[in-house]
Amino acid sequence: MPPSKRDYYEVLGVAKGSSVEDIKKSYRKLALQFHPDRNKAKDAEDRFKEITEAYAVLSDAEKRRQYDDYGHDGFGSRYTEEEIFRGFDPSDLSDLFGQSGGGGENWFESLFGSTATTSRRGRRFGGSFEGERGRDLRFRVEIGLDEVARGGEVSIRVPRHSTCPTCSGSGLARGRRGARCPTCKGVGQVRSESNVAVKIPPGVEEGQILRVAGKGEPGLDGPEASGDLLIEVSIRPHPLFERSGSNLVHEVIIPMIDAALGCAVQVPTLSKPVELQVPEGTQPTTLLRLRGKGLPRLGQRTTGDLLVRIQVRVPESLTAAQRSLLEQFRASGTSRPSTNR
Ligand SMILES: [Zn+2]
Known part of the structure; x- marks a missing residue:
């Protein structure tokens, strides 16, 4: 996001000598008006970012002093976006619009990206509405x-x-x-x-x-x-998938011989089924990964994986011919028992 082109005082509609309280008040009013979750106008998000940037600077005494000293352009050439938001605590505003997901700062992250967030948290905003606010x-x-x-x-x-x-x-x-x-x-x-x-x-x-x-x-x-x-x-629990954060886990049972020789299996996803190659020698409970077939990560553009847990079924009954083949296999001496360490 390029820094705002307009003067921050103008953006917030306050006079240059305004008190911190007045700046806060004006920001809260505009933020409520332009928050993209509430305002569907095309430029609402840009306006919201602009006023938030202005507020991040003018609510910070040191940044505001520099802004006043160097002017808008001078300040803009001294501060990167990341520096503008350093020390700015979006959870202060969680009582305004909470989160469009996740912890109190996610609305902020989803608009500005996680680089701009800070770790300071815990202080509630003591705005002028407290006391007269309706119940949540x-x-x-x-x-x-x-x-x-x-x-x-x-x-x-x-x-x-x-x-x-x-x-x-x-x-x-x-x-x-x-x-x-x-x-x-x-x-x-x-x-x-x-x-x-x-x-x-x-x-x-x-x-x-x-x-x-x-x-x-x-x-x-x-x-x-x-x-x-x-x-x-x-x-709701899903019949096919277990959720693990942004990953999904699905269990597939394959015959012992397929696990030994390798095979292809059809695996359901949340959209259409995909083919998964099970490599030869796959052990029971192995997790195979289908990248990007999981769930989107909250507030990010990335997606988790689908983890396919392979279970192996041992035949419970064998025909005479199968028994004979497996006995030959055993006699070939390649499958000695071993101990897990
Ligand atoms: Zn009445």
């Missing part, structure tokens, strides 16, 4: 491995409490003193349901929490103070 709502969603592989979208039906439209939350009937509002029975709130689309990032992990910012309980201060929707992902 938690749900669980069950998906299959196919959805893990491809990513996608699930729709969650979210029950909500919202301010009663009849009495505007007072709980009182209009015009009749002391009477309760007929719509909410005096509670001041009504229940409603809405469908919220939740993006499943490819490579999502079991137990991972996906956060949809602003789709929880409404807050008192308007839409920006709404809580978040937290979706815990649960992954």
Whole structure:
């Protein structure tokens, strides 16, 4: 990403002498507006990166001083992108948009790449919404491995409490003193349901929490103070594959003779079956690797492997002819017992 061409103060819409608090406030507002998970406009991602870059510099006292001293171009020629983001803690902002997958910094990694991230973490952002924010709502969603592989979208039906439209939350009937509002029975709130689309990032992990910012309980201060929707992902067991991180494990049973002589087997994948060459002399429980046939790694462009565990079946009954052949083989003396060490 080339550094922003525009002045950072201009990008964040703040004056040059603005306080750190005002810069934060402005960044949070713009970040909510342009986060690519929420804003589908074509230039949203670029705008989001631009404001995040501006914020990374202006929220850091030393970088901001240098920026003020050297000006935009002078600063840009002194700092690489990596240096601009050094010390910047994206987990500070996890309460804004959480993760589009993975730990709190993954939204950041997926936009800027892992080189720009830092290891500092643990501090929550104490923004001005705290206290007036609506509650976060938690749900669980069950998906299959196919959805893990491809990513996608699930729709969650979210029950909500919202301010009663009849009495505007007072709980009182209009015009009749002391009477309760007929719509909410005096509670001041009504229940409603809405469908919220939740993006499943490819490579999502079991137990991972996906956060949809602003789709929880409404807050008192308007839409920006709404809580978040937290979706815990649960992954259905697959009949053919076991998951191991980004790898899949599949077990194939081959006859003893095929293990000794080598063979080709058809192996299922999450898309279409592929042929796998089992080399001669393959031992039981050997893992053979089909590169790139596993699951995508979360927030990366790489894919895990399909590991094929070879199990060997020994014939349980032999015809007279087979027995005779195997006895000849034994007599040839090439298969002495050995001890595992
Ligand atoms: Zn009411």
